[in-house]
Amino acid sequence: AVDALVIFTPSGKRGRFALGTPVLTAARQLGVDLDSVCGGRGICSKCQITPGYGEFSKHGVTVEADALSEWNAVEDRYKRIRGLIDGRRLGCQAKVMGDIVIDVPPESQVHKQVIRKSATDRHIEMDPATRSYYVEVDEPDMHEPTGDFERLLRALKAQWNIEGVETDLSVLRRLQPVLRKGEWKATVVLNKGNHDAQHRLLDIHPGYHEAPLYGLAVDLGSTTIAGHLCDLADGKVLASSGLMNPQIRFGEDLMSRVSYAMMNPGGDIEMTKAVREALNALALSIAQEAGVEPGAIYEMVIVCNPVMHHLLMGIDPVELGQAPFALATSGALSMDAQELDLGNLNRKARVYVLPCIAGHVGADAAAVALSEEPQKSDDMVLIVDVGTNAEILLGNTTRVLACSSPTGPAFEGAQISSGQRAAPGAIERIEIDPVTKEPRFRVIGSDLWSDDAGFEAATSGTGITGICGSGIIEAVAEMRMAGLIDQSGLIGSPDQTGTPRSEPFGRTFSYVLHDATATGGPKISVTQGDIRAIQLAKAALYAGSKLLMDTMGVEKVDRVTLAGAFGAHISPKHAMVLGMIPDVPLDHVRSAGNAAGTGARIALLNRAARDQIEGLVHNIHKVETAIEPKFQEHFVNASAIPNAVEPFPELGQ
Ligand code: FES
Incomplete structure (x- = not known):
C-alpha cells in the first residue's frame, strides 16, 4: 500500500494519508485538535499522542505494532531530558506507516476543557486570545533588502499560516537583538481578541521560550477586589487573592462615591488612581504568591459594576448618579493595560472588560449570566450575586431579567460592630x-x-x-x-x-x-445597629428579587442560586429564615461561589465566550430598581423578619 487509514480519537476524524506523513500533519489536515507551539520541530512536546495497537472493531481496523515509524533521535533526546509518559509519542516526529488509531490525550488538545475542581465548577473550553508561536526566521541577506520584522511576518505566514500582525515601537526596538541572540529562532506571543482583525505582537523571546503565559481574571467589587491568576494554556488557576477596594475611603457604597465625584472637583480622578493602583498591587501580589513573573501576565479580564467601570476607565461617573443613568458606553472594551496605568503586567498586556447591561446593571451581572447561563435553564431560576451592590437575574430559556440592588456593605462585614x-x-x-x-x-x-x-x-x-x-x-x-x-x-x-x-x-x-x-x-x-444593617441589606436583596418576579409575572421561582464571594458560604436555611431570598424548597437553593469571578475567568480563557456574552446582554431585559415605586413597597415589607406580608410556607410559616 502507498497510503494508510488514520483514525483519531476521541474526535473520530479519519482520512487516508501517504505512508511517511507525520501524525501532526495528518491531524492538521483533518482539523484534529492537536497542539503545537514549535510547529513540528520536536521542541515543545505539546503534540504528544498515544498510538493504539490491536483490533479496533468499532473502526474496522487492525493496527500492527509498527504502524508508526521507529522511535527517532528527537524523541529519544526529548524523553531523556524531559521525560515522556510510556507509550506516548511526539506527533510531529512519528510518521504514519500503516492503518492506525491515534488517541489525542486531553493535555495535547488546544481546546482542552479546564479541569473542574468541584461539581459546581463550570466547564470551560480553552480558546485563549493570547498564545505563543515558535518561528524560524530567514537570516538577512544583502541582496534581498527586507527588514527583520518583514522576515518574521513571512515566517509566521509560512510556518503558522498567520497573516496580519501589528506591533509597535516598544517591541520593534527589541526585535533585532532578540532575533540575533536566538540565532534567528524566536518565540512570539500573539494576541487576537474577539473583535480584532489582526494579531498583535505582544512579546518576542530568543529561541524556543518555554515559559507559560498568564492571565488575570478580576472581579472588581465596590468593597473587595478578587483576582484569579490563570495559566493561559490549560486554564489552571495558580493563585487567587483579594484586597479591599481602596475607594472605600471615598464612600462605602456606589452612590456615595458618585456623590464624592460630584462634590469634589477632581474626586473622580483620585478614585480612578486609587483603583488602578489597587489592581496593579493585586497583579504583583498574586504573581508573587504563585511564584511567577508579573511581566508574564499578558491579559486581564475585568468585571465590575457600572460605577467601578467608569471610575476604572477614568470616565466621570456623574451621569450614573441621576436618571436616566446613561453609561458612557455599554459595550465590551479592549485596551492596552498601559492605558489603565497597569504597569506591573507585561508592558504590552491587553485588558478586556465585559459589556454592561444597563446604567445600574454592570459587567459583573453580565459575568454572572455568562457563568450561570439562566438563558439555558428550563426552570425559572433566580440568581442573586450578593455583594455591596447585589446583581440579581431571573429567567429561563424564554426570557431573562436583571436588576441591581443597593444592599450596602453589611453582608461583607462592614457596618457591623x-x-x-x-x-x-x-x-x-x-x-x-x-x-x-x-x-x-x-x-x-x-x-x-x-x-x-x-x-x-x-x-x-x-x-x-x-x-x-x-x-x-x-x-x-x-x-x-x-x-x-x-x-x-x-x-x-x-x-x-x-x-x-x-x-x-x-x-x-x-x-x-x-x-x-x-x-x-x-x-x-x-447589636441592634447590626440587626438594622442586615435588615436593610436583606430587604434590598429581597425587594430586587420580588420586583423581577413581578415583572416576569411569577409568584414563585423554581430554583435559587446564591452567588458572590461569600455566596458559597451562606446557609440556605438561614438566608430564608431572614427572608433574604423568596420562598422555595431548601434543596432548590444552591451556591455558585463567585459567579462573577467565574464569568471573568471564562471570558479570559475563551474568546467565543466574549462573543456569547456580548450577544446575550442585548437580550437581558433590565429592571430599574431606583425609580420603581413597587421596589419601595417590597423593601418596607421585607424589612421584617422574614417578611411583613409574604408567606414562607417552606419554612412552615
Ligand atoms: Fe512541538 Fe511536536 S509540535 S514537539
Whole structure:
C-alpha cells in the first residue's frame, strides 16, 4: 500500500494519508485538535499522542505494532531530558506507516476543557486570545533588502499560516537583538481578541521560550477586589487573592462615591488612581504568591459594576448618579493595560472588560449570566450575586431579567460592630439553643465548634476576631429562631429573653456571642445597629428579587442560586429564615461561589465566550430598581423578619 487509514480519537476524524506523513500533519489536515507551539520541530512536546495497537472493531481496523515509524533521535533526546509518559509519542516526529488509531490525550488538545475542581465548577473550553508561536526566521541577506520584522511576518505566514500582525515601537526596538541572540529562532506571543482583525505582537523571546503565559481574571467589587491568576494554556488557576477596594475611603457604597465625584472637583480622578493602583498591587501580589513573573501576565479580564467601570476607565461617573443613568458606553472594551496605568503586567498586556447591561446593571451581572447561563435553564431560576451592590437575574430559556440592588456593605462585614472580612478567626457558623439561648459557633480556620473539646487550642493561633458576612446572617437568623429578636428585628431585654447574654447597649440591647474581655480579648456582640444593617441589606436583596418576579409575572421561582464571594458560604436555611431570598424548597437553593469571578475567568480563557456574552446582554431585559415605586413597597415589607406580608410556607410559616 502507498497510503494508510488514520483514525483519531476521541474526535473520530479519519482520512487516508501517504505512508511517511507525520501524525501532526495528518491531524492538521483533518482539523484534529492537536497542539503545537514549535510547529513540528520536536521542541515543545505539546503534540504528544498515544498510538493504539490491536483490533479496533468499532473502526474496522487492525493496527500492527509498527504502524508508526521507529522511535527517532528527537524523541529519544526529548524523553531523556524531559521525560515522556510510556507509550506516548511526539506527533510531529512519528510518521504514519500503516492503518492506525491515534488517541489525542486531553493535555495535547488546544481546546482542552479546564479541569473542574468541584461539581459546581463550570466547564470551560480553552480558546485563549493570547498564545505563543515558535518561528524560524530567514537570516538577512544583502541582496534581498527586507527588514527583520518583514522576515518574521513571512515566517509566521509560512510556518503558522498567520497573516496580519501589528506591533509597535516598544517591541520593534527589541526585535533585532532578540532575533540575533536566538540565532534567528524566536518565540512570539500573539494576541487576537474577539473583535480584532489582526494579531498583535505582544512579546518576542530568543529561541524556543518555554515559559507559560498568564492571565488575570478580576472581579472588581465596590468593597473587595478578587483576582484569579490563570495559566493561559490549560486554564489552571495558580493563585487567587483579594484586597479591599481602596475607594472605600471615598464612600462605602456606589452612590456615595458618585456623590464624592460630584462634590469634589477632581474626586473622580483620585478614585480612578486609587483603583488602578489597587489592581496593579493585586497583579504583583498574586504573581508573587504563585511564584511567577508579573511581566508574564499578558491579559486581564475585568468585571465590575457600572460605577467601578467608569471610575476604572477614568470616565466621570456623574451621569450614573441621576436618571436616566446613561453609561458612557455599554459595550465590551479592549485596551492596552498601559492605558489603565497597569504597569506591573507585561508592558504590552491587553485588558478586556465585559459589556454592561444597563446604567445600574454592570459587567459583573453580565459575568454572572455568562457563568450561570439562566438563558439555558428550563426552570425559572433566580440568581442573586450578593455583594455591596447585589446583581440579581431571573429567567429561563424564554426570557431573562436583571436588576441591581443597593444592599450596602453589611453582608461583607462592614457596618457591623464586630464585622470583618472572611479570614481565619472570623465566626462563620452559629447555632443558638432555643431553650438556653446559649450560642455555639465555628470560626474560619477550624472545624471544631466552640463547645467541642480542643476548640481553644485549635483557635489559639488566630484567636476569635469578629464575625464575617455569612456569620452575621446566621447570627441574626438564629436569634430570630431562638426568640431573641421579634419580627421587627428588635432585640429583647434580659427579662424578655431570659438570658443575661442580652445586655443593655445604649438605649437598646445587644446579644453577646463571645466575651474574652477577662483575658484581654474582644467582646463580640450582635447589636441592634447590626440587626438594622442586615435588615436593610436583606430587604434590598429581597425587594430586587420580588420586583423581577413581578415583572416576569411569577409568584414563585423554581430554583435559587446564591452567588458572590461569600455566596458559597451562606446557609440556605438561614438566608430564608431572614427572608433574604423568596420562598422555595431548601434543596432548590444552591451556591455558585463567585459567579462573577467565574464569568471573568471564562471570558479570559475563551474568546467565543466574549462573543456569547456580548450577544446575550442585548437580550437581558433590565429592571430599574431606583425609580420603581413597587421596589419601595417590597423593601418596607421585607424589612421584617422574614417578611411583613409574604408567606414562607417552606419554612412552615
Ligand atoms: Fe512541538 Fe511536536 S509540535 S514537539
